[in-house]
Amino acid sequence: MEDQAEKLWEMMRNKKALEKSVSPQNEQKTRIITVTSGKGGVGKTNVSVNMALAYARLGKKVIVMDADLGLANVNVMLNLIPKFNLYHVIRKQKTMREIMMDTEYGISIVAGASGFSKIANLNEKERQEFINEIETLSHADIVIVDTSAGVSDNVLDFIAAADDAVIITTPEPTAITDAYGIIKIIATEIDNLNMGIKLVVNRVKSAADAKKVADRMTNIAGQFLNLKVDYLGFIYDDTMVSQAVIRQKPFMVIDPKCKASLCVQHIVGRMEKSDTRERGGFGNMIKRFFSRAAL
Numbered sequence: 325m326e327d328q329a330e331k332l333w334e335m336m337r338n339k340k341a342l343e344k345s346v347s348p349q350n351e352q353k354t355r356i357i358t359v360t361s362g363k364g365g366v367g368k369t370n371v372s373v374n375m376a377l378a379y380a381r382l383g384k385k386v387i388v389m390d391a392d393l394g395l396a397n398v399n400v401m402l403n404l405i406p407k408f409n410l411y412h413v414i415r416k417q418k419t420m421r422e423i424m425m426d427t428e429y430g431i432s433i434v435a436g437a438s439g440f441s442k443i444a445n446l447n448e449k450e451r452q453e454f455i456n457e458i459e460t461l462s463h464a465d466i467v468i469v470d471t472s473a474g475v476s477d478n479v480l481d482f483i484a485a486a487d488d489a490v491i492i493t494t495p496e497p498t499a500i501t502d503a504y505g506i507i508k509i510i511a512t513e514i515d516n517l518n519m520g521i522k523l524v525v526n527r528v529k530s531a532a533d534a535k536k537v538a539d540r541m542t543n544i545a546g547q548f549l550n551l552k553v554d555y556l557g558f559i560y561d562d563t564m565v566s567q568a569v570i571r572q573k574p575f576m577v578i579d580p581k582c583k584a585s586l587c588v589q590h591i592v593g594r595m596e597k598s599d600t601r602e603r604g605g606f607g608n609m610i611k612r613f614f615s616r617a618a619l
């Protein structure tokens with residue numbers, strides 16, 4: 325524990341020195357957004373990639389990090405075959421910056437590691453080193469972290485390190501129950517409850533249906549967990565989404581005016597309005613991560 329504290333202080337000192345050497349305009353203000361869900365297959369990767377594109381349209385420099393260490397699929401969705409991925413970072417063969425790939429869509433990606441179930445749960449030291457590596461992405465305005473479904477220690481670390489946790493659910497009762505489950509775990513396991521917990525209801529038939537799901541969820545979280553969950557918005561069930569997945573191009577690229585694209589742009593607009601990051605940036609992210617590691 326003392327080692328960790330010492331390491332943290334050293335990092336903070338280094339960061340302070342670095343900050344002094346840059347002008348205020350260059351101050352790092354990277355917003356880290358973790359996209360997660362209780363149940364699998366509810367749309368995390370689609371939301372992550374297409375939100376990134378919506379942010380890019382606003383002129384932001386965005387990186388999507390595929391933090392799924394078991395079944396990565398951001399690169400599949402973009403028809404990219406990365407030479408290196410997070411496996412190589414974890415194995416210390418490459419740095420995060422070295423494996424980052426630019427795409428033709430104006431966003432960059434950090435590919436996840438597929439098929440390495442052995443490393444899907446990292447040990448404490450590896451997790452710390454890994455989070456430290458993320459700091460090297462601080463040149464971006466936005467880092468969107470697409471996680472695997474459910475609750476592993478890795479996923480909780482990513483959530484703890486983020487400025488915002490975007491929870492995705494569909495209107496299906498199983499997805500809602502599992503989304504509530506993950507919100508409950510966030511409430512009990514994570515110390516950083518300044519973080520914005522945000523809800524997106526995906527694959528809905530109507531705005532009213534989405535609102536019903538969101539109201540239920542936000543009320544229960546408020547009542548039983550004393551936790552504020554912000555309803556960020558919904559995404560229509562849209563055949564364009566699966567067509568885009570099959571064509572391995574984001575739906576925001578194929579048709580920026582389709583229902584799903586308009587919803588995602590609306591969601592990013594709401595995210596922009598809810599940017600409350602005086603507390604943000606990578607220094608704080610490291611601090612939050614360590615406060616969780618020290619629990």
Ligand SMILES: Nc1ncnc2c1ncn2[C@@H]1O[C@H](COP(=O)(O)OP(=O)(O)OP(=O)(O)O)[C@@H](O)[C@H]1O
Nearest residue numbers: 364365366367368369370473560561562565566569
């Ligand atoms: N809004 C939508 N309209 C229609 N289909 C959708 C929508 N969102 C997601 N889908 C369908 O659900 C599938 C799964 O989406 P996605 O891969 O983004 O989910 P995921 O949560 O990342 O899954 P996993 O837990 O396996 O990582 C998509 O391939 C698509 O067919």
Ligand SMILES: [Mg+2]
Nearest residue numbers: 368369370397
């Ligand atoms: Mg996914």
